[in-house]
Amino acid sequence: MGEAAVAEKSGSINPASRAVGLNGVTIAFTVANGTYNAVEQASLSVADGEFVSIVGPTGCGKSTLLNAAAGLIAPAAGSVDVFGRTLTGLNHDAGYLFQSDALFPWKTAIDNVAIGLEIAGVDTAEAKRRAQEWLTRVGLGNFANRYPHMLSGGQRKRVGLAQVLIRDPKILLMDEPFGPLDAQTRQIMGNLLLDLWSADKKAVLFVTHDLEEAIALSDRVVIMSAGPASHIIGDWKVPIARPRDISEVKLEKGFHELHREIWNMLKAEVLKGYAQSGA
């Protein structure tokens, strides 16, 4: 597998069952001396119900690509399609879990979760009831009336997950959501995510810099090249059976082999990234 697989993969998914498609997406930023292409000609398909991770060196534009899928950034060239329709404006089929804190600090945990329903017109009592259910589901049933600053980093991520999932989006976009957490909490959150995901198999696009996490969670792992003008250079299927337990998946046959194979490619990009940023 490798570069050849990219082209083959993008074409192989039937457009109708394709949740998100990035077609030759280029994203440019205006900088002091002209424009800078963060992402150039990136193509990727995520099938409905498929869990895909994007891994790449820091600063390669993974988050930028995710923002394009969310409709938060419009591509300079290429297009994004969602369930067969070309995306213009925000992607309303998607829920987005951000890397940094995105909860409303002036709302309690339950209000943070309920807000997605309230703005959609669900009445307050019903929204709160369902929010309480979701808080229980993510293990925070007794923390409904806490404000975000009274919760730990991991608990805030749980609230964030509930906030996004209560709207039942068909697509879940995640930008290094567990990045700021410690190793144990990450594993626990990973297992929680897989539990919730397996219940109704949404399409997931998960950005991370942690290859082990990517393999443990995903159906497919794609690798981005170092920026600028980064694009997708590798695409691997993860042949590990589900359900998985994050803390044990590393012992599975095939995990190490796959990890070594992907890491060989990723390492070169990581080094390239360091060389360019002068670090």
Add this chain to the structure above:
Amino acid sequence: MSRITLLTLQVLVAVVAIAIWHFATTVPVFGRLLLPPFFFSNPFDVAERIYKWFYTGSVWRHLWITLAESTLAFVIGSLGGALVGFWFARRPIVAAVFDPYVKMMNALPRVVLAPIFALWLGLGIWSKVALGFTLVFFVVFFNVYQGVKEVSPTILANARMLGMNERQLMRNVYWPSALSWMFSSLHTSVGFAVVGAVVGEYLGSAAGLGYLIQQAEGVFDVAGVFAGMFVLSAFVIVIDVLVSMVERRLLVWRPTVGEARA
């Protein structure tokens, strides 16, 4: 430090300061007083004066007038500052056009406006309310402007991804953020409302604490001036405690109740 120790030390500061004052104004050192009582009065005279004011009840009317002026200045100034701050923050073009004028107005010492307000609005409470308004307005305006401008981009993106339209963003994101900034400047703006009222009274009025002080000063009644100052200080402290209580209730969601003194 425990509460009791802290309180004891705080009281001790007052006791020592008053003792020094008393000593310097009543006990002769080498045949002469360190501070001439004509200019510095003494603690007993001042205390007696304050007692008399409250005993006869003559001071209540003045306190009430000053309180009414401060409250009106605070409420109207906050409302105006919040609305204009919000408007400017959401309409960058308006903000850009008015920017030099806002800066000019804010740089102007408000005391020079007092005679104008007295001419326009008379010697009653409204000229003082106007003076307090010009002070409170800018504090609140700048804070709300900042609050709306500095909403975290992540929170904003999250709100949009959750499906909020422009109106819902206002209600659920911009407004709470602006309010939190406004409340963090509550001490400053309440203080300015009182300053506006008292300075206005001092410069021309028929009632209020500022008037009381000004009257005493006019007849070289130093005990009266000091008494007025003490009553005013106590008044401000009481208001500040009330503000702190309101703040604690309103900003429960804050990690630390910050007291940004702009």
